[in-house]
Amino acid sequence: MKYTEKNNTIILKELDSFNIEQILECGQCFRFEKIDNMKYEIIAYGKILNIEQSSNGVKLYPCNENEFKNIWYNYFDLERDYSHVKETITKNDDVMKKACEFAPGIRILNQEPWECLISFIISQNNRIPMIKQVIKNISKMYGNEIENERYMFPTVDELRVSDISGLEKCKSGFRAKYILDAVEKVGSGKIDLENLKNFDTNKIKEELLDIKGVGPKVSDCILLFSFGRCEVFPTDVWIKRIMEHFYFNEETTSIPKIHEKAKMKFGKYAGFAQQYLFHYARTILKK
DNA sequence: ATCCAGGATCTCC
DNA sequence: GGAGATCATGGA
Numbered sequence: 518m519k520y521t522e523k524n525n526t527i528i529l530k531e532l533d534s535f536n537i538e539q540i541l542e543c544g545q546c547f548r549f550e551k552i553d554n555m556k557y558e559i560i561a562y563g564k565i566l567n568i569e570q571s572s573n574g575v576k577l578y579p580c581n582e583n584e585f586k587n588i589w590y591n592y593f594d595l596e597r598d599y600s601h602v603k604e605t606i607t608k609n610d611d612v613m614k615k616a617c618e619f620a621p622g623i624r625i626l627n628q629e630p631w632e633c634l635i636s637f638i639i640s641q642n643n644r645i646p647m648i649k650q651v652i653k654n655i656s657k658m659y660g661n662e663i664e665n666e667r668y669m670f671p672t673v674d675e676l677r678v679s680d681i682s683g684l685e686k687c688k689s690g691f692r693a694k695y696i697l698d699a700v701e702k703v704g705s706g707k708i709d710l711e712n713l714k715n716f717d718t719n720k721i722k723e724e725l726l727d728i729k730g731v732g733p734k735v736s737d738c739i740l741l742f743s744f745g746r747c748e749v750f751p752t753d754v755w756i757k758r759i760m761e762h763f764y765f766n767e768e769t770t771s772i773p774k775i776h777e778k779a780k781m782k783f784g785k786y787a788g789f790a791q792q793y794l795f796h797y798a799r800t801i802l803k804k
Numbered sequence: 805a806t807c808c809a810g811g812a813t814c815t816c817c
Numbered sequence: 818g819g820a821g822a823t824c825a826t827g828g829a
Contacts, residue, residue, distance in 0.1 A: 642812080644826095645810075651826095691826090730813085751810075755810065808827105811824105815822080
């Protein structure tokens with residue numbers, strides 16, 4: 518990958534395994550709007566970022582070199598060699614080959630832990646368009662306006678003024694009480710998300726599971742999407758279905774068995790495998 | 805109208 | 818410790 522900067526715009530070239538549509542629409546992230554074909558607006562790390570991809574490369578704006586190095590380089594996981602990841606997980610695996618060919622431009626974003634935690638609490642028993650709407654509502658009601666009706670996701674302290682009825686007005690439904698429990702535990706310092714980074718995966722998971730509304734799947738999403746633990750294999754209904762269909766040839770299987778198989782087949786890259794599979798499954802199994 | 809969604813919890817045995 | 822109902826909300 519090479520980049521140049523001019524007029525507060527970063528242009529990325531010779532970028533391998535990068536398709537902004539696949540990256541954003543594959544279900545890992547909720548804070549973006551499609552502006553046009555291969556043209557999106559993202560809100561993350563307190564910034565609004567426009568991103569536009571064409572055969573000439575990927576344009577990021579407004580963005581200077583400092584912001585690119587300090588935020589977006591890591592956000593888009595640009596350090597990682599995704600060809601190597603795909604080579605590894607597709608070895609002797611025709612299903613994974615198809616999943617990777619279906620969306621070879623997926624990358625796992627590195628998202629902010631607090632926003633990720635609340636987002637995936639909201640995700641339970643919900644649909645992606647609805648999840649996006651609830652997060653947008655919460656940001657508008659409790660977060661700072663960056664500019665022009667674009668709002669930051671509220672900090673823990675900003676959400677401490679919220680209550681059940683406010684969060685229900687944001688359409689969070691029965692998850693409002695879960696959000697409040699997360700606010701209480703993180704806001705009081707009982708759980709220190711920044712400090713958790715340094716702990717091993719099982720320890721982080723144990724801490725996250727202490728929050729009401731956070732179970733095995735939600736905690737795995739946070740581990741994968743915010744703590745860079747790419748060996749975890751978040752298993753939702755779609756992953757369960759496609760694993761049962763292609764890897765077990767059975768109607769039903771238990772989640773521990775799925776995790777066991779994922780670890781055996783994909784090892785330390787199971788998280789990537791999960792994301793290729795998720796996006797693939799949602800398109801082909803959705804009759 | 806009934807079913808279901810990037811699940812977790814509570815209740816029952 | 819495993820199966821089953823329940824949880825808001827809205828789109829199909």
